[in-house]
Amino acid sequence: MDLVHRYAIFTIAGWSGFFVMAVELLSGRILAPSFGSGIYVWGGIITVFMLALSVGYLAGGRLSMHAPSLRTLALILVVAAATTVPVALFADALLDRLFDVFHDPRYGSLVASTLLFFVPSAVSGMVSPYAVRLLTTEYRASGQVAGRLYFVSTLGSAVGTLCTSFYLVLHLEVNEILWGLTGVSALLGIGGAAFGATRAAAA
Amino acid sequence: MSCTRLLVLALAALGALASAPRPAAAEQVIHSEKSLYRQIIVYEDEGLRCMRFTRQAGGRQSCIDLKQPQRIVFPYVKMMLAALYLAPQPRRVLVIGVGGGTLIGALQRLLPDAQVDAVEIDPAVVRVARDYFGFVPSRHVAVGEEDGRVFVKRALRAGRRYDLVMLDAFDHEYIPEHLLTREFLEEVKGVMAGDGVLAANTFSSSRLYDHESATYRAVFGPYFNLKRANRVVLLRKGGLPDAATLARNAAALRAPLAVLGMDAEEWLPAFSTAVDWRTDARVLTDAYSPSNLLNAMPR
Numbered sequence: 001m002d003l004v005h006r007y008a009i010f011t012i013a014g015w016s017g018f019f020v021m022a023v024e025l026l027s028g029r030i031l032a033p034s035f036g037s038g039i040y041v042w043g044g045i046i047t048v049f050m051l052a053l054s055v056g057y058l059a060g061g062r063l064s065m066h067a068p069s070l071r072t073l074a075l076i077l078v079v080a081a082a083t084t085v086p087v088a089l090f091a092d093a094l095l096d097r098l099f100d101v102f103h104d105p106r107y108g109s110l111v112a113s114t115l116l117f118f119v120p121s122a123v124s125g126m127v128s129p130y131a132v133r134l135l136t137t138e139y140r141a142s143g144q145v146a147g148r149l150y151f152v153s154t155l156g157s158a159v160g161t162l163c164t165s166f167y168l169v170l171h172l173e174v175n176e177i178l179w180g181l182t183g184v185s186a187l188l189g190i191g192g193a194a195f196g197a198t199r200a201a202a203a
Numbered sequence: 204m205s206c207t208r209l210l211v212l213a214l215a216a217l218g219a220l221a222s223a224p225r226p227a228a229a230e231q232v233i234h235s236e237k238s239l240y241r242q243i244i245v246y247e248d249e250g251l252r253c254m255r256f257t258r259q260a261g262g263r264q265s266c267i268d269l270k271q272p273q274r275i276v277f278p279y280v281k282m283m284l285a286a287l288y289l290a291p292q293p294r295r296v297l298v299i300g301v302g303g304g305t306l307i308g309a310l311q312r313l314l315p316d317a318q319v320d321a322v323e324i325d326p327a328v329v330r331v332a333r334d335y336f337g338f339v340p341s342r343h344v345a346v347g348e349e350d351g352r353v354f355v356k357r358a359l360r361a362g363r364r365y366d367l368v369m370l371d372a373f374d375h376e377y378i379p380e381h382l383l384t385r386e387f388l389e390e391v392k393g394v395m396a397g398d399g400v401l402a403a404n405t406f407s408s409s410r411l412y413d414h415e416s417a418t419y420r421a422v423f424g425p426y427f428n429l430k431r432a433n434r435v436v437l438l439r440k441g442g443l444p445d446a447a448t449l450a451r452n453a454a455a456l457r458a459p460l461a462v463l464g465m466d467a468e469e470w471l472p473a474f475s476t477a478v479d480w481r482t483d484a485r486v487l488t489d490a491y492s493p494s495n496l497l498n499a500m501p502r
Contacts, residue, residue: 029380
């Protein structure tokens with residue numbers, strides 16, 4: 001595998017980490033008007049994101065068993081972005097309904113985060129194990145590959161958390177940030193898919 | 204970075220913490236606990252018993268005078284009570300943020316028949332107010348332990364209306380950002396009776412001042428802006444009363460306020476409607492509410 005190919009995979013994994021944490025931070029903002037900003041609201045959000053990622057890891061690992069390719073990895077990124085779009089479009093209406101149904105903000109926020117964020121987070125979770133499969137060329141280096149990949153994706157998460165909470169919210173509205181995040185994912189994903197396709201054709 | 208260097212750095216950090224400013228010697232801490240949301244410290248100093256949410260000495264959330272518990276210690280509480288100059292006899296009152304319970308205690312004395320709903324997110328604060336600040340809710344006072352925003356939204360849906368709403372949920376360390384947005388203030392406006400009065404304890408410094416002022420203005424139009432160490436926004440939904448009405452109401456409250464150690468007339472000159480903020484400051488909304496970041500920036 002050539003260097004550009006490897007960089008493309010690492011870039012997707014790092015960006016996916018950025019994306020997940022940026023969305024997670026914004027989810028607190030999105031839920032607060034309906035369910036407050038109590039510790040239980042964050043508890044619900046973090047639970048859902050962790051649960052979704054864990055399911056995503058399973059699914060990503062499984063998907064990597066069948067003809068793994070950069071193109072598919074890139075498409076995972078696009079799907080994660082696409083499933084985030086409803087958050088920007090319909091979150092307010094959904095939260096309004098849930099506010100009437102759930103009088104206990106704990107369960108209200110848990111259900112709201114599940115409906116809004118479970119799918120995009122689970123899809124994002126697929127990226128890491130899938131990327132590990134793409135990067136692994138020999139058995140004895142598999143641990144090192146996994147270590148590097150987690151390094152990059154978790155570093156991406158750290159940068160995403162910092163950028164969003166320190167700077168992005170100071171200048172942009174929640175939905176503007178969401179559109180920006182999905183836009184970058186779409187660009188990276190489509191670019192990666194196209195690049196992956198040319199490599200597949202060449203090979 | 205080597206392990207040794209890390210260790211040295213960690214030790215240096217510990218050293219810096221250990222040498223951080225300690226409470227003044229006169230101050231006596233009588234209770235300290237970590238609640239879900241903050242550190243709550245109760246201490247006594249020069250005849251006052253105070254609650255604070257920070258480790259640093261000097262920060263005061265709420266205080267009572269141990270010799271005269273009914274005396275109001277903080278000017279901002281007096282500024283909040285000056286809301287009664289706009290409408291002296293509210294029957295239904297909503298207070299968001301209990302703190303030491305001093306504001307609610309004063310309301311109970313001034314308006315013994317008023318129905319008061321109080322909301323506080325931190326159950327530990329309510330408990331400390333009862334145990335250390337003599338906060339005894341009368342049968343007319345209902346204290347709800349929940350998020351203020353959720354309470355207001357629920358009240359709005361239930362069609363409840365208040366003659367007086369008092370927002371006192373901020374401290375100098377942290378602002379619940381969802382309680383300082385146009386949408387929240389619209390909801391507050393929704394639970395105010397037709398001629399209901401709002402009193403909001405806010406900030407008078409930092410870049411947040413401009414944004415906060417613009418946000419209140421966008422929702423409510425003109426308001427009285429009382430400024431001392433704090434800034435208190437006072438307004439009436441149906442339009443502001445004139446100076447003569449304020450003076451008349453203040454005069455009528457002279458005796459009951461004097462019992463609380465408050466000179467009713469002292470606050471009349473503070474009623475200002477001057478626009479002393481940048482009117483082009485961005486209005487805070489649910490989608491744009493970096494209040495804590497703005498509050499950390501100099502004006």
